[in-house]
Amino acid sequence: MFKILSKENKRRVGIIKTQHGDIQTPAFLPDATYGAVKTLSFEDVLKAGIDQILTTTLHMSIRPGDGYIKRMGGLHNFLNWQRPILTDSGGWQVFSLIHKSGNGKVTEEGAEFIMPDDGRKHLLTPEDSINIQANLRSDIFVVLDDPVIGSATKVENEAAVDLTVEWAKRAKKAFYKRYQLDDKKFDDQEKYKRPLIFSVIQGGNYKDLRKKCAVKLLEIGFDGYGYGGILLKDDKKTTRDMLSHFAELVPQDKIRYGMGVGKPDDVKFCIEEGYDLFDCVVPTRNGRHGYCYTSFGGINLKSSKYRYDNRQIDPECDCEACRIRDKRPGASRAYLYNLFRAKEISAMRLCSIHNLRYYSKLLGSYR
Amino acid sequence: MFKILSKENKRRVGIIKTQHGDIQTPAFLPDATYGAVKTLSFEDVLKAGIDQILTTTLHMSIRPGDGYIKRMGGLHNFLNWQRPILTDSGGWQVFSLIHKSGNGKVTEEGAEFIMPDDGRKHLLTPEDSINIQANLRSDIFVVLDDPVIGSATKVENEAAVDLTVEWAKRAKKAFYKRYQLDDKKFDDQEKYKRPLIFSVIQGGNYKDLRKKCAVKLLEIGFDGYGYGGILLKDDKKTTRDMLSHFAELVPQDKIRYGMGVGKPDDVKFCIEEGYDLFDCVVPTRNGRHGYCYTSFGGINLKSSKYRYDNRQIDPECDCEACRIRDKRPGASRAYLYNLFRAKEISAMRLCSIHNLRYYSKLLGSYR
Secondary structure, three states: OEEEEEEEOOEEEEEEEEOOEEEEEOEEEOEOOOOOOOOOOHHHHHHOOOOOEEEOHHHHHHHHHHHHHHHOOHHHHHHOOOOOEEEOOOHHHHHHHHHHHOOEEEOOOOEEEEOOOOOOEEEEOHHHHHHHHHHHOOOEEEOOOOOOOOOOOHHHHHHHHHHHHHHHHHHHHHHHHHHOOOHHHHHOHHHHOOOEEEEEEOOOOOHHHHHHHHHHHHHHOOOEEEEOOHHHOOOHHHHHHHHHHHHHHOOOOOEEEEEOOOOHHHHHHHHHHOOOEEEOOHHHHHHHOOEEEEOOEEEEOOOHHHOOOOOOOOOOOOOOOOOEEOOEEOOOHHHHHHHHHOOOHHHHHHHHHHHHHHHHHHHHOOO | OEEEEEEEOOEEEEEEEEOOEEEEEOEEEOEOOOOOOOOOOHHHHHHOOOOOEEEOHHHHHHHHHHHHHHHOOHHHHHHOOOOOEEEOOOHHHHHHHHHHHOOEEEOOOOEEEEOOOOOOEEEEOHHHHHHHHHHHOOOEEEOOOOOOOOOOOHHHHHHHHHHHHHHHHHHHHHHHHHHOOOHHHHHOHHHHOOOEEEEEEOOOOOHHHHHHHHHHHHHHOOOEEEEOOHHHOOOHHHHHHHHHHHHHHOOOOOEEEEEOOOOHHHHHHHHHOOOOEEEOOHHHHHHHOOEEEEOOEEEEOOOHHHOOOOOOOOOOOOOOOOOEEOOEEOOOHHHHHHHHHOOOHHHHHHHHHHHHHHHHHHHHOOO
């Protein structure tokens, strides 16, 4: 269930009730691709002030396998993360495999692809994706969609929208079947203790296609809607224009999810446009490469200008690296600079923690 | 200053006073080779109950350089580890380069070698080693010695003993010079606030050579003595026999340091023989490979027998992985098994923390 607590202009503060607790929105979800936010323990994630994570359905379904996770009592028990989990549809990974590597094809039935992890051929249908996420015992499902590449034509985009809508219908049907729901029961989420389910609005940079996709998906009816295609790598103005357009297409009472959004500036922009959820690998991936977000902009700790800098990454931060311990920063810029040079893993972890803490405080500042 | 607080048979409990606090003995020092205990932050190390670390002189002197560390206010400030630090002599690394890789030679003057880190030729003399450790502002120095390989003859071992003694003389002289000491001032460590200085007793598996080496080094006078050659890889009986012999050669009021000792059983054996200090990469290196020490023996979390095991590594442990959080282990065996399979770094860190906690409690149980 989604409840808006307050609103100012387009921006809003809300709460999403799930079977594993509440998500205070706007909220950021770090990516725990293979069951861990890279280099971090879940205690690290909690200490950064993060209360919800994303895990990737496809990876989990192949290794260790959703049957395995089910046997282990679901993702929450397996990971010991007793808070909300959103699972993606597996679609992004599939299409990045298909579109980028040519290792498969999209058919009406689903996505056929060869997984590099096991070298085997897999078919992922919209129904499979729902059943996998159910086996994982996810709190928020995302239905399989057909994201197109940036160079796709309008005709290709329209075909992708049609397939996305068709798959969303099938996904919702599979969801009803799995949880023995009908339209009436679906609307009473709390009573029937069902997970939430999101679909993804595609349409590339064509507003009419986005609108067509939104209208049809709204007819089917989901708890939230994801913005498809942040990774189209368009110019910033076009992307932001489309991000705004998306927010207008999704009604007030529905959750707006900026999938793969993003850098702090993009997150701030989307919050002002009325988005509620975000996920991105940026804070942890950048952290692993020594790039840290701070109250005064980004800094790259691999740069030799930090060699003699014994200050904390950000004096306004209270993460393990920045916090004062024994009168000095837990890990100074100079120390981290040297750890990166020596390829010490602890530097990647400390900078990932720092960036997650930055995101956690950034999102918290709006709530 | 070293003070024995209690004694039972050969075993003893004591305290080493350094300029950065006390070491309660018997104590274990994890290796922070490149300025970090691999995969861990110093907060992790402190939380494991560890109050003292070892850093390797040679690595620090070449990258980032002891001049750099001096400029940054010494190792304690650079690392922000405001507790005792023991620095090795650099000897072990040099001789492993020379003896194992043939990248240099030992002369009367010192050790000449090519460092793989920078591909350059270096000369490390006993005086250099002291001055580097002084630049690092170490609490406990170890003087340069000449460790021999396991296959060395008695003649070669005797030459190594002679060189070790000669270098120890020169090292002590350099130490006096650096800290403006004489024999009288040296004996009043607390008043003159000098670091402690250890030498290393060599002699291979020849008791007469060990004795000769010990007698001569005792004449020169050090605060503690290290057992040289744990890595000779002899049969267990021979090694233990030599470890016992070493303890007998070092008088009661001197610190006995089991360099590179070792596995829990070896540590226990040496404590019973009257040793005070230990350092070894075993807990962290094994942890990185999924091998964990427990109250019921070692277990290898990479083994598929842990695939469905949702218990903690060791129910008697209170580390981040074993501690109960939200009614379940922080990280179960099954979860860690899967993280290792997915090559997730956090598994290496959690098992390293677990093993350090095991060592910390093992040593603490004797105090």
